[in-house]
Amino acid sequence: MSCYLFLRDLDRRWIFLLMALAVGIPILLNLDFPETPGPMAQAVFDEIENLEEGDKVLMAWDYDPSTEGELGPMAMSLARHCCEKKLKLYFLTLLPVGPQMIDKSIQDVIKADFPDMVYGQDYVNLGYKSGYEGVIKVIVTDLRGLYTTDAGGTNIDQIPMCRGVDNIQQMKLIVNISGAYPGSKEWVQYAVTPYQGKIRMVAGCTGVQATLLYPYVPEQLNGLLGAIKGAAEYEALVVQHYLGDDPPAKYETARKRMGPQHIAHLLMVGLIIAGNVIFFMQRRMERDRVA
16 A cells, blocks of 8 residues: 555656656666667668679668657668678768768768778769659659759769669669658659669658558568667668677667667556556545445
């Protein structure tokens, strides 16, 4: 009875404090929980792993700083995996602030870890174009009709890896990271679906978007990473296959962020159970008083 009264009358500020500790302590202790990749993450990994050296891949980075916490780690791992496979990377974005995210991947992955990759031969940054899904509708048949220069203003005819590329149907794979509109849903609707069988696509998205995209798996989307959990699983695969037992810290970001989430979720489950126990005990006591 004393435990029941204690829980019933507990000031909610103690619950807020518990949640703060559940999030803060794993961060301070740098807790790292092991990740077992699920079928979704494995499907994304396999799509890239099955590509051959020199295959063309469209890297559509449709996210911005507001969703970087969830999507930045998966962008890092996806870029690393593609570089390890020695693929030709074509970066572009449909969001005005997306170029910052492209620059971050290029600086932190390509230039930092693959200095032998040559701009214009191994990767190119086509930058941002306004028009939302209208951009997709154009480049699916006529890339050069919209992209006449790269992000730096260089004519694409002067960029070796752009010569002979007329549309995105020539890409072996679209890798899309989606944090807003337009994003993965629009790529599926206006690129993959009309040309199903010709265009393959994998995506990473925020947790909010994931439920809207699961129905497209596995027909239109050949793999999907959902939120920080999907990023952590994909990180584990890339580290396991390419980076060994002592990977750089930047390729463990998602798994580190999963620590606070694990503990916070356990606390929430415990609070839900405690709340239900209090509720049913209170109902039983009320029935006993009536009787």
